[in-house]
Amino acid sequence: MTCAGTSPQGKRIMYILGLESSCDETSAAIVRMQTDEVMGRCEREICANIVASQIKTHRLYGGVVPEIAGRAHIEAVSRITYEALETAGLTISDIGAIAVTTHPGLIGALLVGVNFAKSLAFARNIPLISVNHIHAHVAAAYLADPELKPPFLALVVSGGHTQLYMVEDELTFCMIGGTRDDAAGEAFDKIGRVIGLPYPGGAALDKLAYEGDKGAFVLPSPALAADRPDFSFSGLKTAALNLINSARQRGEEINRADLAASYTETIVRGLTKQTSVALKLTGAKTLVLAGGVAANSHLRAALTSECEKRHVKFVTPPLALCGDNGAMVAAAGYFRYREGLFASTDLNASAADEM
Numbered sequence: 001m002t003c004a005g006t007s008p009q010g011k012r013i014m015y016i017l018g019l020e021s022s023c024d025e026t027s028a029a030i031v032r033m034q035t036d037e038v039m040g041r042c043e044r045e046i047c048a049n050i051v052a053s054q055i056k057t058h059r060l061y062g063g064v065v066p067e068i069a070g071r072a073h074i075e076a077v078s079r080i081t082y083e084a085l086e087t088a089g090l091t092i093s094d095i096g097a098i099a100v101t102t103h104p105g106l107i108g109a110l111l112v113g114v115n116f117a118k119s120l121a122f123a124r125n126i127p128l129i130s131v132n133h134i135h136a137h138v139a140a141a142y143l144a145d146p147e148l149k150p151p152f153l154a155l156v157v158s159g160g161h162t163q164l165y166m167v168e169d170e171l172t173f174c175m176i177g178g179t180r181d182d183a184a185g186e187a188f189d190k191i192g193r194v195i196g197l198p199y200p201g202g203a204a205l206d207k208l209a210y211e212g213d214k215g216a217f218v219l220p221s222p223a224l225a226a227d228r229p230d231f232s233f234s235g236l237k238t239a240a241l242n243l244i245n246s247a248r249q250r251g252e253e254i255n256r257a258d259l260a261a262s263y264t265e266t267i268v269r270g271l272t273k274q275t276s277v278a279l280k281l282t283g284a285k286t287l288v289l290a291g292g293v294a295a296n297s298h299l300r301a302a303l304t305s306e307c308e309k310r311h312v313k314f315v316t317p318p319l320a321l322c323g324d325n326g327a328m329v330a331a332a333g334y335f336r337y338r339e340g341l342f343a344s345t346d347l348n349a350s351a352a353d354e355m
């Protein structure tokens, strides 16, 4: 088998290894890219996407402990890389490029993936590609919809980010709006923890919200009234905490399902409102929803109907590709590979959004 070969019909096949270790999931994936140079198309197939989640470990502490995350990545990274190769029925000699998340994220966690990728790339003389985690979340949408092409608007909602980007081309992201403080995922996790749900609270709140009354509590919207579609989640979080604490001071326990429903509704409405402002501002005809919080069923439903109303195409990855995974890193890495944007062995990691 060849790692990058051109067939007589002008079709080029290559396998990209994607490595992700920015937070509490270690992931190694192999994505097969088949480019048709005549038709200008690229078909992507996930051959393996192995995710080693550390959630059970961090659950004991109610959140991610960076030092523990780094150690767990070290323990998992080579095992899952070989598991990915085995699942795909390939060997390391078949890999045409190694894409690795370099930023943003927890620095100690990122460094594990970056150093592993650098060593493997150097030892086997394989091109190395640096990938931005946010761009990778968006790239999961190309795996979901082979027809997807920029320009489009992307709403990226995760544990660390809540941002609206106009994606001009696969490598050019222009920020249209974003959070000025916490991220939507962090807001879900915080209230989840306070009402006793297991970490991370986002998925549990999503379910619990179906059992409550979404009009039970009036909470401040995270959508800011400003000249660009920005968000702020800190006031909403404080308001929800005050409700919980006031009830406790009266010796009562708040109705958790009602709070989950009202809180989720407030977040979903705020995200939908600013996304529609951004759609109007940019005139985008396609919306991509990506990131861990993109798994939220209420948000998916709200944006589906908003896009229907506006005759905008809506693309969001399947649930398995919303959370952190290596396949999205490989998918994003392909675009840099195509442009010859390779990293050298002095590649570093960065906690910040920019390198």
Ligand code: KG4
Residues within 6 Å of the ligand: 023, 157, 158, 159, 160, 161, 184, 185, 186, 188, 189, 200, 201, 202, 203, 204, 206, 291, 292, 293, 294, 295, 296, 297, 322, 323, 324
């Ligand atoms: O993208 P991700 O896996 O990691 C980061 O890059 O941060 O996102 C994790 C976040 C967590 O805050 C988690 O609670 C949230 O995604 N999440 C959800 C749901 N599933 C995961 N939030 C709301 N509803 C969900 N169904």
Ligand code: ZN
Residues within 6 Å of the ligand: 133, 137, 158, 159, 291, 292, 323, 324
């Ligand atoms: Zn993420």
